[in-house]
Amino acid sequence: MADLFDSDAPQPTGGEEPNRPLADRLRPRSLSEVIGQQQVLGPEAPLGVMLASGSLSSLVFWGPPGVGKTTIARLLAKETDLHFVQISAIFTGVPDLKKVFEAAKHRRANGQGTLLFVDEIHRFNKAQQDGFLPHMEDGTILLVGATTENPSFELNAALLSRSQVLVLERLPLADLELLTQRAEKELGRALPLTGDARDALQEMADGDGRALLNLIEQVSAWRVESPLGREALATRLMRRAAKYDKSGEEHYNLISALHKSVRGSDPDAALYWYARMLEGGEDPRFLARRLTRMAVEDIALADPQAQAVCLQAWETYERLGSPEGELALAQAVIYLALAPKTNAGYMAYKAARRLAKETGSTPPPKHIMNAPTKLMTEQGYGAGYQYDHDAEDGFSGQNYFPEGVKRPVLYQPVERGFERELKRRTEFFAKLRLQRNS
Structure with a gap:
């Protein structure tokens, strides 16, 4: 059975007012009474412009619970003289949808438009979402969907292309x-x-x-x-649990915030997001893995010790468990945030992979290939190889790239942390290479 709200249904009388929930009694009677959400309701904001021009398109309201999605939809219908129908994707099946569309067609034939508000629209499957399209296109309904999930992941591209996504935000203090x-x-x-x-x-x-x-x-x-x-x-009173979905968007939002805080060398912000994830019930092992990734990706050779710190913190957590183990990971968070940063190794690796794809199966130069058989020796394998330990400075300066491949500069260390020393070494060998091959 569909969970339907039809604006023609009888409404509570004034005598019932004290028995109604406070949230219902304070529901705004016009868009001007809505608190917050000026980024969509203001005169120059999307809805303000649509209403001023008298042209309202289908919409998807994306935002957390309790920020006014249903209220704004109801008031939009009132402002545009559209018949308001509300359904919930949780309780509505295909037969119910057919009834809603048929009723909307009858209204349209009688000159009355329908604003169909679909709560939790992301819970409809692809086929059900596709079922809205023809009725949106022929003007039978103006669809306003509400979702707490990222529409990019949860709604069909066809439905999104026919709607404007408006983001509603948590209400500030x-x-x-x-x-x-x-x-x-x-x-x-x-x-x-x-x-x-x-x-x-x-x-x-x-x-x-x-x-x-x-x-x-x-x-x-x-x-x-x-x-x-x-x-x-x-x-x-019990404090309301913070919104956090370990498999949903909040999970990715918060780990992104943690990673970027570490990359931005802000230990306080990094600790805050680390704590937020723990409070939300995140698995500390996931955090340990991501911290290790940060050490490899963003700190790397600027501080070679960073990776070891993460692995030791991870091992400490496995041995101690909670809650002491989380302290070891917190210390790793602080260490990473304050460590010198470089992505030179990461960029060099990606450049090397690109070059490897471009050059295909080009063989190494023969002078650095072993010659375990007589035939291979006759073919020139190993001929002319210079043993670096016998060369001056322990460096021969020979070419190790395939013939025909112009020598690239893949690794470009920065002037930060230990990588400053590696930069000095690469410049030293580059100078020697030039001298030995001139």
């Missing part, structure tokens, strides 16, 4: 304070909290307006003799 004030006005009394506890309450909501209103509804029901402080509030 300033907007949550405005929402709190609006709630207090509706309730007719101030919350029984000190200023510090009020801030803590808003922090608990973690940018989710609906979650904040639910918390406010709980707090407003308390009967206390004096305002409660932060600690008393924490005792009475």
Whole structure:
């Protein structure tokens, strides 16, 4: 059975107002009452421009829970005189969709357009998503989808090409304070909290307006003799779990933040993102692996010890387990963030792979090929090879690239950390090579 909301359905009367949830009672009645999201609602923002021009396209709202996706969709229908229908992809099957489309066709024949709001649209499979396309194209429906997942990964290219993706953001503390004030006005009394506890309450909501209103509804029901402080509030309320999906986009967002903080030599930011991932339930072994990758990719020969530090921290975690093992990894995070950085080895490796593909199966020059048989000796294998240990400075300067392949410069060390010494050595051998071959 579809979870349908039809704007023609009976609405609660004023007498039922006190029994309705606070979040429902405070639902904005116009777009001007929506708190936040000015990046999509402002006069020069996408929705502001669409409404001013009288041309609204199909949309996909991408953002975390409780930031106004449903409310904005409902108000868009009101602003454009479209019939509002809401369904949830979790509870709606193909037969339900057919009924929705048929009803929209009848309305269209009678001169009434339909704004179809699809919550959790990413939960529809490819075939179900494709089913919207003909009805979007012929104007039967104006689709507004809502998703907490990255549309690039979860929605069909065909559906995305016919829609504009608008990103809705977590509500900052300033907007949550405005929402709190609006709630207090509706309730007719101030919350029984000190200023510090009020801030803590808003922090608990973690940018989710609906979650904040639910918390406010709980707090407003308390009967206390004096305002409660932060600690008393924490005792009475559980902090809302931070949004983190170990297999979803948040996982990749946070590991990217950790990696870039290390690369940017910011130990405080790196520790913060490391802690955020641990608090979200991330496997420390995954973090140990990624830290080792950072040592290889971003620090490399600027500090050859960095890789060993990561491997030792990884081994320490395996031996100690939690929570002490996480401290070893935290120390590796600090070490990597403060280590000198270079990607010269990484870039040299990629350049070498490209050159290897371009040159195919070109053989080595004969003078550096072994000649274990008489025939190979007769063919010139090993002829003219100079044993470097017998050469002046232990360096012959011979060519080791295939014949016909112009000698490239793949490794270009930087003036940072130990790689400064490697730069000096490469320049020394390059000078000797030039002298020996002139």
